[in-house]
Amino acid sequence: MVTFEHVSFSYNEEGKEAQIIDDLNFRIKKGSFTALIGPSGCGKSTILSLICGFYKPKKGSIFLDSDLQGTGKIGYMLQNDHLLEWRTIFKNILLGLEIQKKKTKETLQYAHSLLSKYGLREYENAKPSALSGGMRQRAALIRTLVLQPSLLLLDEPFSALDYQTRLHVSSDIYHIIKEEEKTAILVTHDIAEAVALADTIIVLTKSPCTVKEIIPIKFEQNGITREAVRSTPLFQYYFDLVWEALQNEKE
Amino acid sequence: MKKNRNITFLRIFVFASFLLLWQVAADKQWIDSFYFSSPLLLYQQFIHDMTDMSLFRHCFFTLSEFFISFILIIGGSIFLAALFWFFQTLGKVMEPFLIILNSLPKSALAPLIIVWLGTGIKPIILCGISVGIFGSVLHFYQSFCNTDPERIKLIRTLGGNKVHIFTKVVFPGNIPLILSMSKVNIGLALVGVIIGEFLAGRQGIGYLIIYSSQTFKMTIMIMSICILCLLSALLYLVVNQVERFILNKKY
Numbered sequence: 001m002v003t004f005e006h007v008s009f010s011y012n013e014e015g016k017e018a019q020i021i022d023d024l025n026f027r028i029k030k031g032s033f034t035a036l037i038g039p040s041g042c043g044k045s046t047i048l049s050l051i052c053g054f055y056k057p058k059k060g061s062i063f064l065d066s067d068l069q070g071t072g073k074i075g076y077m078l079q080n081d082h083l084l085e086w087r088t089i090f091k092n093i094l095l096g097l098e099i100q101k102k103k104t105k106e107t108l109q110y111a112h113s114l115l116s117k118y119g120l121r122e123y124e125n126a127k128p129s130a131l132s133g134g135m136r137q138r139a140a141l142i143r144t145l146v147l148q149p150s151l152l153l154l155d156e157p158f159s160a161l162d163y164q165t166r167l168h169v170s171s172d173i174y175h176i177i178k179e180e181e182k183t184a185i186l187v188t189h190d191i192a193e194a195v196a197l198a199d200t201i202i203v204l205t206k207s208p209c210t211v212k213e214i215i216p217i218k219f220e221q222n223g224i225t226r227e228a229v230r231s232t233p234l235f236q237y238y239f240d241l242v243w244e245a246l247q248n249e250k251e
Numbered sequence: 252m253k254k255n256r257n258i259t260f261l262r263i264f265v266f267a268s269f270l271l272l273w274q275v276a277a278d279k280q281w282i283d284s285f286y287f288s289s290p291l292l293l294y295q296q297f298i299h300d301m302t303d304m305s306l307f308r309h310c311f312f313t314l315s316e317f318f319i320s321f322i323l324i325i326g327g328s329i330f331l332a333a334l335f336w337f338f339q340t341l342g343k344v345m346e347p348f349l350i351i352l353n354s355l356p357k358s359a360l361a362p363l364i365i366v367w368l369g370t371g372i373k374p375i376i377l378c379g380i381s382v383g384i385f386g387s388v389l390h391f392y393q394s395f396c397n398t399d400p401e402r403i404k405l406i407r408t409l410g411g412n413k414v415h416i417f418t419k420v421v422f423p424g425n426i427p428l429i430l431s432m433s434k435v436n437i438g439l440a441l442v443g444v445i446i447g448e449f450l451a452g453r454q455g456i457g458y459l460i461i462y463s464s465q466t467f468k469m470t471i472m473i474m475s476i477c478i479l480c481l482l483s484a485l486l487y488l489v490v491n492q493v494e495r496f497i498l499n500k501k502y
């Protein structure tokens with residue numbers, strides 16, 4: 001669905017031109033859940049911006065499937081929910097539809113159905129400040145989902161939450177993504193989170209960033225459901241594997 | 252609650268004793284009422300000017316000049332700030348000029364405007380505008396530029412362009428600033444209009460003040476100043492109510 005081939009990138013800052021990404025190669029399959037993990041500042045957000053087309057690679061190419069061409073096909077969820085405080089939850093969710101002029105009877109209905117499905121129906125006329133951190137994050141996800149993207153980019157969407165909420169919300173969001181049958185790329189600092197959610201983990205090196213290791217995560221194939229993974233020895237095994245790979249990459 | 256009532260009572264008491272003292276001092280000739288007038292004289296003058304409608308005419312002129320200047324300051328400064336925000340280079344070029352013009356004593360331009368435009372309503376309105384516009388443009392422009400880049404990124408992730416960024420986050424995010432700048436500009440526009448009337452007015456409260464100072468009609472002068480006080484307090488209250496209404500409503 002997304003393929004990076006020998007991609008290099010640098011921001012054009014005045015004067016200096018620091019290489020951020022160097023010869024990056026990976027492939028993301030349709031329906032998969034991939035986690036990108038790497039030292040902070042290595043260029044993870046930059047990779048997502050490249051997929052979105054906010055920037056063009058300096059060298060190499062990025063191939064996107066045809067169903068990702070055109071606006072609104074790639075949903076991008078940022079680190080904070082950025083719900084606009086002057087809009088109600090429902091109006092916040094319609095933001096993307098307004099921008100893309102897709103506010104029709106069907107899409108409004110879809111928005112309502114997502115709200116009900118994920119427990120926010122009674123808050124649709126509330127201001128964002130009335131919601132808990134986890135609810136806000138769900139609202140932000142619905143804002144992205146309502147555009148019916150084929151690919152979801154999640155840039156540390158849980159990092160603003162406390163640990164317990166984070167466990168709940170991340171499993172919530174995992175289920176929402178699986179239920180809506182989306183392909184997802186998750187950027188995270190949290191090894192446990194990556195192992196618990198992803199079916200592939202791409203470990204990145206520190207800047208300039210390349211692929212250090214690609215680790216396939218196989219719970220379902222071993223008969224373990226996602227709810228139970230955290231307490232299994234296999235979880236610990238994968239955790240150590242990722243930890244090992246990241247060790248040499250600490251600053 | 253009780254404390255508030257006491258404070259209100261004390262305020263009225265202070266004001267009433269001031270009036271009383273003033274009247275007694277004038278009656279006992281501790282002060283010369285030719286220069287300092289007296290509450291009773293003020294009241295008689297007020298009734299007299301109300302009955303021959305001249306006071307209404309003056310108030311009407313000052314208020315209409317004020318309203319036109321005020322609307323043009325707010326509208327014009329939002330328009331210019333938006334222009335500078337859309338065309339960043341233009342904004343960067345103009346910013347130091349705005350800073351200099353804004354640090355100028357606010358009334359310094361008035362005589363120049365009067366010389367250029369002569370008498371009538373136009374130069375007075377321009378004086379009103381000149382006092383407030385530079386500061387407002389500067390404030391709006393700087394605040395527009397300080398919009399959270401993550402919010403801008405949000406609009407981009409939802410497929411929006413620069414116009415969407417302005418209409419969906421930059422402008423609505425600045426409505427509280429626009430309202431508070433409106434309050435500041437009530438005072439400034441009134442200052443400008445009164446200075447304009449000092450210099451070029453044939454009618455209006457400012458004209459009344461200058462005319463009475465030249466003819467030593469101190470009662471008229473003091474009355475005009477009192478009316479000015481009342482007008483600005485009234486306008487402030489109106490904007491306060493408008494502000495409350497807009498902020499409570501989901502804009």
Ligand SMILES: Nc1ncnc2c1ncn2[C@@H]1O[C@H](COP(=O)(O)OP(=O)(O)OP(=O)(O)O)[C@@H](O)[C@H]1O
Binds near residue numbers: 020041
């Ligand atoms: N718009 C930009 N212009 C110039 N340099 C940038 C820009 N955005 C990021 N950078 C630089 O590029 C490097 C990688 O940034 P990026 O945000 O992609 O890293 P990250 O892995 O997402 O970091 P974090 O873990 O902190 O979120 C950093 O050194 C950063 O300073």
Ligand SMILES: [Mg+2]
Binds near residue numbers: 155
């Ligand atoms: Mg990042």
